[in-house]
Amino acid sequence: MLPLGEEPIEEQLHAHCRTYILGLIGGVLMPDRTNNKVHLMYLTFLTNLRITTRYSWGSACLAVLYRELCRSTYVKVKTMGGCASLLQSWAWYHMPYMLAPEVAKKI
Amino acid sequence: MISICFQNPFFFCYLFILISSILQDPKDDVVESFCHSMTEPRPLAIPILEQVGFGQIAKLRHLKVDHALVTSLVERWRLETHTFHFLTGQCTITLQDISLQLGLNIDGPPIVGPTMFDWEEMCDAYLGVAPVKGESLIGSQVKLK
Numbered sequence: 001m002l003p004l005g006e007e008p009i010e011e012q013l014h015a016h017c018r019t020y021i022l023g024l025i026g027g028v029l030m031p032d033r034t035n036n037k038v039h040l041m042y043l044t045f046l047t048n049l050r051i052t053t054r055y056s057w058g059s060a061c062l063a064v065l066y067r068e069l070c071r072s073t074y075v076k077v078k079t080m081g082g083c084a085s086l087l088q089s090w091a092w093y094h095m096p097y098m099l100a101p102e103v104a105k106k107i
Numbered sequence: 108m109i110s111i112c113f114q115n116p117f118f119f120c121y122l123f124i125l126i127s128s129i130l131q132d133p134k135d136d137v138v139e140s141f142c143h144s145m146t147e148p149r150p151l152a153i154p155i156l157e158q159v160g161f162g163q164i165a166k167l168r169h170l171k172v173d174h175a176l177v178t179s180l181v182e183r184w185r186l187e188t189h190t191f192h193f194l195t196g197q198c199t200i201t202l203q204d205i206s207l208q209l210g211l212n213i214d215g216p217p218i219v220g221p222t223m224f225d226w227e228e229m230c231d232a233y234l235g236v237a238p239v240k241g242e243s244l245i246g247s248q249v250k251l252k
Contacts, residue, residue, distance in 0.1 A: 008151070015235035017155045020148055022234075024161055026251050027143030028168050035141055037248040040229065041222045047233055053160040058202060058211035060218040065200065069184050072138050084140035084177055085170040089208050090200050091180060098176065 018046045029057070030064040032081040061086070138178045143251060144168075163210035222247060 008016070026038025045055050061083055068082035092099055145168040148156060156162045183191045190197040202213045226247055231237040238244035 012235065013151060015233065017152050019234050020152060021161050023145055023251055024164050027145055028164055031141040034248060036251050038251060040226050040247050040249055043229060043233060044220055045218060049159050053212060054215045056212055056215045056217050058205040058213035061211060062202060062205055066189055069181060070186050072181050073184055073186060078139060080138050080140045084142065084172045085167050086209060087180060088172055088176060090204050091176060
């Protein structure tokens with residue numbers, strides 16, 4: 001990641017944001033079997049940050065999660081990619097009785 | 108009673124399953140999910156992240172994933188219908204859930220496009236760093252750290 005100075009110019013700040021978003025995509029939103037790598041095809045959608053928000057990131061995330069859930073149903077598969085945080089928060093939202101006691105206390 | 112049990116061929120099957128389930132380590136069946144620890148975003152970058160629509164995800168990055176919960180959900184997942192089969196019926200994750208919980212856009216152009224680019228040049232131009240080919244840049248994938 002590009003080290004950011006105290007007062008970065010706009011271009012540096014945007015480059016920092018692009019790197020951070022790419023990290024979020026590969027680490028939280030759509031991790032896959034490669035584990036610690038992210039495909040650079042997502043960078044083509046981040047070139048202009050003003051139009052990035054128009055793209056349908058939600059459906060892409062759901063498609064990846066569906067595919068990873070299908071893949072992980074096989075007996076030999078031990079790891080699952082996709083947005084597991086979303087799966088967990090979905091389960092908590094729809095089935096609140098499954099909440100762990102320590103989490104339920106915080107909510 | 109014992110002789111009836113031994114005459115029944117299914118009894119041995121049952122016995123085999125029982126013993127193997129005792130011998131098997133329960134950790135073997137757990138489906139683990141990939142999770143990466145992301146660093147805190149810089150205060151200057153937060154308004155841009157919010158504007159681009161990734162602000163909610165940046166907040167979610169600390170959520171610890173319960174592997175037991177994920178495993179039990181995977182066990183109830185049906186490939187054919189893309190739904191979870193519970194005793195009470197079927198349900199699935201919808202686009203509405205994504206929009207509400209992750210704050211991501213669910214309409215607009217899809218995330219598809221060409222992938223034939225000079226990635227080194229693109230990284231240099233848009234990320235401000237040129238990854239070393241073969242080390243941090245493998246094929247068209249870049250290492251997260």
